[in-house]
Amino acid sequence: MSDSATDKAKLSSHEQHYFSSYDHFGIHEEMLKDTSRTLSYRNAMYKNKDLFKDKIVLDVGCGTGILSMFASKAGAKHVYSVDMSSIIGKAKEIINLNGFTDKITLLQGKLEDITLPVDSVDIIISEWMGYFLLYESMLDTVLYARDKYLVKGGLILPDKCNMYIAGIEDGQYKDEKIHYWEDVYGFDYTPFIKTAMSEPLVDTVENNALITSSAKFFEFDINTVTKEELAFKRDFELEVLENDLCHAYIVYWDAVFPGNEKVTLATGPMNQYTHWKQTVFYMDQVLNVRKGDIIKGKITSAPSKINPREIDIEIEWDLKTSSKDKSREQKGKYNYFLR
Helix, strand or coil: CCHHHHHHHCCCHHHHHHHHCCCCHHHHHHHHHCHHHHHHHHHHHHCCHHHHCCCEEEEECCCCCHHHHHHHHCCCCEEEEEECCCCHHHHHHHHHHCCCCCCEEEEECCHHHCCCCCCCEEEEEECCCECCECCCCCHHHHHHHHHHHEEEEEEEECCEEEEEEEEECCHHHHHHHCHHHHCECCECCCHHHHHHHHCCEEECCCHHHECECCEEEEEEECCCCCCHHHCEEEEEEEEECCCEEEEEEEEEEEEEECCCCCEEEECCCCCCCCCCCEEEEEEEEEEEECCCCEEEEEEEEEECCCCCCCEEEEEEEEEECCCCCCCCCCEEEEEEEEC
8 A cells, every 4th residue: 555545544534535525636727727816825925025035835735736836936945845635746747847846845645644854944835725714624734734833933824814794685596495495396395495504505696695794703813823713603793785685694704915015815705706605604584674774693613523624603693673673673593514
């Protein structure tokens, strides 16, 4: 059995599934063609070359090696690039083909299980983000790398993250996704509604679907955040911007890079498309809202006890009408999971 096969055999079934999903060429094609994602990283490095000059860099989850090559071209002395996936074989070909063999060292394996050829690094780069920012993300591994290898005062790209929530009108799609089960070729399939409701939808939401303000409900600094702090319960408050029906909430995020030339990777519906899209949470009720109404709520997120890469989410809401119209005021709560 090869070393990489032996390493994979040591992983849990959840980890094997996660890392194997990155073996396939298609997922890397999608990420590379996501210009918002890829150019944000390139701009953060190329516009802040003073930060990279003669520095030792660690690329966590290097994939095809694009970020490693950006770092090298930005002036890094050497880049150590780690990935568990077999795509690293293609990355080695690409690194050699583009003349970075002496500047970039590729290491296959789970970062927690391998030993780097150096005791410390000056900069950590990683594209670790998942849907809902934290779903199936590699942030735990980045935090491990930070604590074990990053020099005091070193840099992490990106290093700040913010999560936002907003209300949307989405009646047509909710009918297709949820109410469909009420009559399936003349039969009642409503037991499927709870299942369909509990799994958030990852999809592109048009900006004109937004009917409330957006609220930032969670922010953290990757330089200091702990794994435990990534489980949270936060309040939010949304102001209704127009008379409409509110069917769902969306969550999106942005990631901020360090440097004098600030670069932000944003994933909201008002921003350029990214492959992360937005995460849509349908309510089990419809809110009849008017401009000036306020939706007060709470959102709770914690890793699943079954698979820590998955997330259990609860959203509570309480519609307060500006006209004190009790007939429109509603409260609700629903449990969701990202699997």
